[in-house]
Amino acid sequence: xxxxxxxxxxxxxxxxxxxxxxxxxxxxxxxxxxxxxxxxxxxxxxxxxxxxxxxxxxxxxxxxxxxxxxxxxxxxxxxxxxxxxxxxxxxxxxxxxxxxxxxxxxxxxxxxxxxxxxxxxxxxxxxxxxxxxxxxxxxxxxxxxxxxxxxxxxxxxxxxxxxxxxxxxxxxxxxxxxxxxxxxxxxxxxxxxxxxxxxxxxxxxxxxxxxxxxxxxxxxxxxxxxxxx
Amino acid sequence: xxxxxxxxxxxxxxxxxxxxxxxxxxxxxxxxxxxxxxxxxxxxxxxxxxxxxxxxxxxxxxxxxxxxxxxxxxxxxxxxx
Numbered sequence: 001x002x003x004x005x006x007x008x009x010x011x012x013x014x015x016x017x018x019x020x021x022x023x024x025x026x027x028x029x030x031x032x033x034x035x036x037x038x039x040x041x042x043x044x045x046x047x048x049x050x051x052x053x054x055x056x057x058x059x060x061x062x063x064x065x066x067x068x069x070x071x072x073x074x075x076x077x078x079x080x081x082x083x084x085x086x087x088x089x090x091x092x093x094x095x096x097x098x099x100x101x102x103x104x105x106x107x108x109x110x111x112x113x114x115x116x117x118x119x120x121x122x123x124x125x126x127x128x129x130x131x132x133x134x135x136x137x138x139x140x141x142x143x144x145x146x147x148x149x150x151x152x153x154x155x156x157x158x159x160x161x162x163x164x165x166x167x168x169x170x171x172x173x174x175x176x177x178x179x180x181x182x183x184x185x186x187x188x189x190x191x192x193x194x195x196x197x198x199x200x201x202x203x204x205x206x207x208x209x210x211x212x213x214x215x216x217x218x219x220x221x222x223x224x225x226x227x228x229x
Numbered sequence: 230x231x232x233x234x235x236x237x238x239x240x241x242x243x244x245x246x247x248x249x250x251x252x253x254x255x256x257x258x259x260x261x262x263x264x265x266x267x268x269x270x271x272x273x274x275x276x277x278x279x280x281x282x283x284x285x286x287x288x289x290x291x292x293x294x295x296x297x298x299x300x301x302x303x304x305x306x307x308x309x310x
Binding site for chain 1: 242243245246249293294295297299300
């Protein structure tokens with residue numbers, strides 16, 4: 001299995017996700033710099049966390065219009081799995097590959113800590129390594145993670161089982177208190193209509209190694225090897 | 230020509246920054262301030278001389294990049310300078 005990590009100026013979680021991917025799939029993913037001509041054929045594309053283009057204009061807005069994203073959009077539309085973590089999620093909403101938008105956190109603060117998430121669906125290449133309703137712990141580190149979508153879009157996401165993760169407490173209770181950033185419906189991650197694109201604000205790659213205090217993120221990367229070739 | 234663009238959050242989209250600015254104004258003693266909404270202002274110089282065509286171009290710019298129409302509205306003003 002081959003994976004590629006797209007690197008923009010200002011990406012800063014590219015190495016973390018490369019390490020997590022390499023450990024799970026047994027070979028280092030390719031790094032694709034935003035200006036590299038040509039894009040290798042891969043089974044998985046990852047848009048890492050960070051602050052691409054310094055978050056200028058809006059988080060993810062510049063990266064979404066960069067030439068490399070034209071190719072990512074084409075591949076995604078052909079069914080290639082695309083995973084966007086944190087800034088990668090912001091980029092995906094800015095391209096329109098995922099609906100809605102990520103706004104400034106409701107509390108206006110940058111939030112950097114571990115959160116609990118309820119896995120809302122196991123029906124995707126990204127979440128198939130978890131059980132539905134399983135509670136996992138991933139770190140968040142963002143300023144703009146407040147998910148917004150209009151009522152019609154939210155209803156579609158719910159009806160089509162496209163909410164992948166929600167902020168919850170350690171027992172899996174999804175409440176206003178566990179909503180770290182004001183996201184509608186406590187939404188932490190969503191899938192595209194064809195379920196081959198996942199965007200999520202929390203960082204599975206940051207808890208994928210026991211040395212770092214947890215391994216809940218690892219199941220996402222391990223599962224890719226089983227389903228993507 | 231010069232284009233002046235205001236980008237603001239749509240009605241119904243919560244604006245916590247605007248709210249915080251409102252609270253700060255209140256604590257500074259400015260009474261009678263209602264809802265505060267924060268936005269962006271962008272100024273562009275354009276080679277285009279025809280105001281109608283300039284407006285059409287800037288409208289496309291807003292839709293493609295300058296505003297995120299999921300959450301934002303925009304307004305365009307075209308002037309000689």
